Amino acid sequence: MSLKKQLNILVMIGVLVIFSGTLGISIKNTQEYLNKQLKVHAQDTATSLGLSLREVLKNQDIAQADSMLDVIFDRGYYRQIYLDDINGKRILDKKVDVWVDNVPSWFVNMLPLETPILATEISSDWKPVATLGVSVHPGYAYEELWDVARYNLFWMSGLTFIIYMLVYAGLRNLLIPLDEIEKQALAIARKKFVTQSILPRARELRNVVVAMNKMSAKVEENFIAQADLIKKYQDLAYIDPLTGMLNRQAILIEMKAFILNTEEFDSAAFFIVHLSGIDGVNKNEGYAEGDKKLIYISSLINKYIKGDRFVCSRIGGSEFGVFIKNPVEGEAQKLIEKIINTFNLNNTNEQCRPYIGITNIDGSKSIEDYFAEADLALRQALSEKSKNWSIFREINSNYRVRTASEWKKLIEEALRNDLFELYAQSIQFFSIRDHNFREVLLRLNNEDQLIPAGMFMPMAEHFGFSEQLDKLVIQKIIPFLEKYKNTMFAVNISNMSLSNQEFISWFRKKMELMEHSSRIIVEIRESELLKNSNVLENIDLLGQNIAGVALEHFGARLPDFSYLKKINFKYIKLASRYINDIENNEATQFYLQTLIQMAHGLDIPVLAESVEVEITDTVIRSLNMDGAQGFYYGIPEALN
Numbered sequence: 001m002s003l004k005k006q007l008n009i010l011v012m013i014g015v016l017v018i019f020s021g022t023l024g025i026s027i028k029n030t031q032e033y034l035n036k037q038l039k040v041h042a043q044d045t046a047t048s049l050g051l052s053l054r055e056v057l058k059n060q061d062i063a064q065a066d067s068m069l070d071v072i073f074d075r076g077y078y079r080q081i082y083l084d085d086i087n088g089k090r091i092l093d094k095k096v097d098v099w100v101d102n103v104p105s106w107f108v109n110m111l112p113l114e115t116p117i118l119a120t121e122i123s124s125d126w127k128p129v130a131t132l133g134v135s136v137h138p139g140y141a142y143e144e145l146w147d148v149a150r151y152n153l154f155w156m157s158g159l160t161f162i163i164y165m166l167v168y169a170g171l172r173n174l175l176i177p178l179d180e181i182e183k184q185a186l187a188i189a190r191k192k193f194v195t196q197s198i199l200p201r202a203r204e205l206r207n208v209v210v211a212m213n214k215m216s217a218k219v220e221e222n223f224i225a226q227a228d229l230i231k232k233y234q235d236l237a238y239i240d241p242l243t244g245m246l247n248r249q250a251i252l253i254e255m256k257a258f259i260l261n262t263e264e265f266d267s268a269a270f271f272i273v274h275l276s277g278i279d280g281v282n283k284n285e286g287y288a289e290g291d292k293k294l295i296y297i298s299s300l301i302n303k304y305i306k307g308d309r310f311v312c313s314r315i316g317g318s319e320f321g322v323f324i325k326n327p328v329e330g331e332a333q334k335l336i337e338k339i340i341n342t343f344n345l346n347n348t349n350e351q352c353r354p355y356i357g358i359t360n361i362d363g364s365k366s367i368e369d370y371f372a373e374a375d376l377a378l379r380q381a382l383s384e385k386s387k388n389w390s391i392f393r394e395i396n397s398n399y400r401v402r403t404a405s406e407w408k409k410l411i412e413e414a415l416r417n418d419l420f421e422l423y424a425q426s427i428q429f430f431s432i433r434d435h436n437f438r439e440v441l442l443r444l445n446n447e448d449q450l451i452p453a454g455m456f457m458p459m460a461e462h463f464g465f466s467e468q469l470d471k472l473v474i475q476k477i478i479p480f481l482e483k484y485k486n487t488m489f490a491v492n493i494s495n496m497s498l499s500n501q502e503f504i505s506w507f508r509k510k511m512e513l514m515e516h517s518s519r520i521i522v523e524i525r526e527s528e529l530l531k532n533s534n535v536l537e538n539i540d541l542l543g544q545n546i547a548g549v550a551l552e553h554f555g556a557r558l559p560d561f562s563y564l565k566k567i568n569f570k571y572i573k574l575a576s577r578y579i580n581d582i583e584n585n586e587a588t589q590f591y592l593q594t595l596i597q598m599a600h601g602l603d604i605p606v607l608a609e610s611v612e613v614e615i616t617d618t619v620i621r622s623l624n625m626d627g628a629q630g631f632y633y634g635i636p637e638a639l640n
Helices: 003-058 062-073 105-110 139-189 203-238 248-260 278-285 287-304 331-346 367-384 404-416 453-462 466-483 501-513 526-531 533-542 561-566 586-601 614-622
Strands: 078-085 090-095 118-124 127-136 268-275 310-316 319-325 354-361 389-391 420-429 436-446 449-452 487-492 520-525 548-554 572-574 606-608 627-629
Touching: 003 062, 003 078, 003 118, 003 127, 003 139, 062 078, 062 090, 105 139, 139 203, 203 248, 203 561, 203 586, 248 268, 248 310, 248 319, 248 367, 268 287, 268 331, 268 367, 278 287, 287 310, 287 319, 287 331, 319 331, 331 354, 331 389, 354 367, 367 389, 404 436, 404 453, 404 466, 420 466, 436 453, 436 466, 449 453, 453 466, 466 487, 466 501, 501 533, 520 526, 520 533, 526 533, 526 548, 561 586, 572 586, 586 606
Parallel strands: 354 389, 436 487, 487 520, 520 548, 548 572, 572 606, 606 627
Antiparallel strands: 078 090, 078 127, 118 127, 268 319, 268 354, 310 319, 420 436, 420 627, 436 449
């Protein structure tokens, strides 16, 4: 229960106690006053009537005495009037039952009024001749007491309500800073480092707000400093300072990680762009002009070659490398021609021309071999100089890349005939034992050949099938939530779906109606998060009614990690580029240690991808990672 509610209840109890006590005291005082008045009235009546009866009784005129008693008794104010002789014998007795009109019986029983018989001695010639007793009827007193009680109840209720509302308004105004402090603390927990600009008047609360503001600013400052340090290390290790592209080491890591990833690798292409004549430009026109040429060719590469399937880098001097993941037939040649034609169109120096060597990658050779093949193709293009590019032909004769139309036909047929199957791979958390975690993986069954989602999803997104596939996965996973009651399932959502408000509404409604939606985790790729700002706005909506939203392939694009403070991620999975060969790379270990510390500072668990051997598991545990995924912990298994 909130402090505000507790204080309101306490104030209400206090006001009710004061109200009840005041009302009770008022009624009790009125009761005592009426009791006294009834006694006084009875005694006065007995005394005055006794004096009037003295002469009548002296003459022993009982009839006259009876008439006098009737006159008094019939007025209705008395319960009993009697007259006894000197020996105590009852001469006259006027009596009526006690009745009370217009007053509830419970009120009469709760507040009884005393109506004793008060007697007076009647004397004649100094000799007692009779005794007169009078008892007042309480009916009118009860009516007066009831009226007083109702009047006090009405006015005191109104006054109590007004006092309570004033106290409530005062408390509410006083506690507004506490509400803001609570919101600020919760925001900091969600990595949103807000400060309060309006300080409360109360000294204690003002000091608390000032302290919270200082803490929020300090935490944000530390986070930004840590993020800047990581970014600086990234730039030094993986970024070419002249062009801002990835360097040779970065593209080597990326190529190796992709080719080893059996979930995504089907084929690849790699080409080297060489800007010839750059030495002559440097010598004749100066290094600044040469740098301009390099920056221009890099801008053309970045302009025409962009997306998750492409990795572009400056591999040294006047050479640039481009790696294409799962290309379609003829894709590399089209991109090359765009770069060459645009450069030649805007270049006036005939000696400075781009030449390109291409090789296709089937995964059967080492990265160094593919670099050598691309370099051989480049030398051939430089020697021929007829069309500015050449392709390395010595490749396995069985190697074949599907065309875009073939991919489209394959996906359409699979959707039409329900050829998609669900697999799941274990996610190992080192400290969580109460739940199993598994990532749901989609497979396309093509003539008993299972094609992983990483191979066909780029084409599915290209042709607009990704939203349909995302819905298909959600529908197919529902029965397994019922079957595996102790398992959390992580499902991947594409960028197209994340950007679609209609899909977000469909997903939220589906989760609201689903019994076990609290065991679903949505995983999104970091690249999709960074290239579309709308995704950030949709993540909070997406995370409602489910276990949470997680981030995979974290750090693959070397971003500015400050965006982490905007979203409350369930966990993040480091890109496999950091994990491959991590046991032999101390620089990467140091970098990851800093990255993990930053994530833990934001209360975000960090997991590793593509862990396949025990030594890698040992290293990531020593770096204080929270979990991992890979063949070392379990291969993907069909969900049947």
